[in-house]
Amino acid sequence: MFYVNKKEARLIILQRIELCSNILKKIRKLFGRHFFSNFITKFFLNSKTIGKSYYNRMHEEFKTFEKYIDHNDKNVLSIGGGMGGLEVILNNNSEVNFFDFIERNFVSKKVVYGWSSNNSEAYNNLNLQSEFLVKNGLSKIKFKIFDFDNDVLPSKKFDTVISLYSLDYHYDFDLYVEYLKKNTHNESKIIFDTVRPDFFKSIFKEVIILDETIKRVHSSKRLICKNFLN
Numbered sequence: 001m002f003y004v005n006k007k008e009a010r011l012i013i014l015q016r017i018e019l020c021s022n023i024l025k026k027i028r029k030l031f032g033r034h035f036f037s038n039f040i041t042k043f044f045l046n047s048k049t050i051g052k053s054y055y056n057r058m059h060e061e062f063k064t065f066e067k068y069i070d071h072n073d074k075n076v077l078s079i080g081g082g083m084g085g086l087e088v089i090l091n092n093n094s095e096v097n098f099f100d101f102i103e104r105n106f107v108s109k110k111v112v113y114g115w116s117s118n119n120s121e122a123y124n125n126l127n128l129q130s131e132f133l134v135k136n137g138l139s140k141i142k143f144k145i146f147d148f149d150n151d152v153l154p155s156k157k158f159d160t161v162i163s164l165y166s167l168d169y170h171y172d173f174d175l176y177v178e179y180l181k182k183n184t185h186n187e188s189k190i191i192f193d194t195v196r197p198d199f200f201k202s203i204f205k206e207v208i209i210l211d212e213t214i215k216r217v218h219s220s221k222r223l224i225c226k227n228f229l230n
């Protein structure tokens with residue numbers, strides 16, 4: 001399980017609404033997203049239970065791409081990794097040297113899931129993310145977190161880029177396309193969830209479909225893409 005305090009549990013639930021108990025899901029439906037995000041999640045969550053279920057879910061997610069990770073994967077970029085539980089698990093099961101995280105440092109008032117053409121939705125706090133990573137075993141010297149809205153983004157050739165339910169799930173791949181072209185090499189793996197897998201055959205030389213999710217927020221496919229066509 002992960003060690004999680006109340007504030008982190010709240011963010012995990014906003015990032016992974018499926019981890020919410022059925023009763024809380026009903027309350028959310030009944031009283032609305034604003035009340036749920038700004039009141040219920042602040043006072044009525046069991047952080048121990050969420051620490052367990054978040055760990056189990058991130059472990060399942062890791063399994064979906066585990067066989068593609070090898071000893072050459074040293075530099076990982078996480079785009080919209082939320083609290084970063086997946087990267088902790090990846091760190092425990094690989095030879096990765098360094099994790100760069102690009103995330104955002106605010107929580108939307110209403111938290112609306114779905115496609116946002118202006119990328120206005122976010123639910124994270126970068127200090128809490130950093131504390132979470134360290135207390136769950138990712139050494140401080142092994143990662144850096146970048147604020148998408150305020151920082152100069154990291155510049156290096158990443159071996160693996162991971163963005164579950166973020167890039168091209170909530171906002172357009174286009175937002176990062178030039179950045180990713182500059183900061184990957186021909187063998188880099190870009191792993192993300194999308195509703196339009198076929199589109200990526202026109203962007204990458206290699207596209208592998210890993211997994212299919214039927215109706216989470218919307219139905220999507222998880223891809224590993226390699227080698228930009230141009």
Ligand SMILES: C[S@@+](CC[C@H](N)C(=O)[O-])C[C@H]1O[C@@H](n2cnc3c(N)ncnc32)[C@H](O)[C@@H]1O
Binds near residue numbers: 015081082122164165
């Ligand atoms: C649905 S959550 C998924 C979190 C995590 N990947 C997971 O699977 O648990 C989407 C995440 O994307 C982040 N996000 C939104 N816009 C972003 C952007 N432009 N760059 C990086 N992260 C972003 C949000 O703050 C949020 O943590």
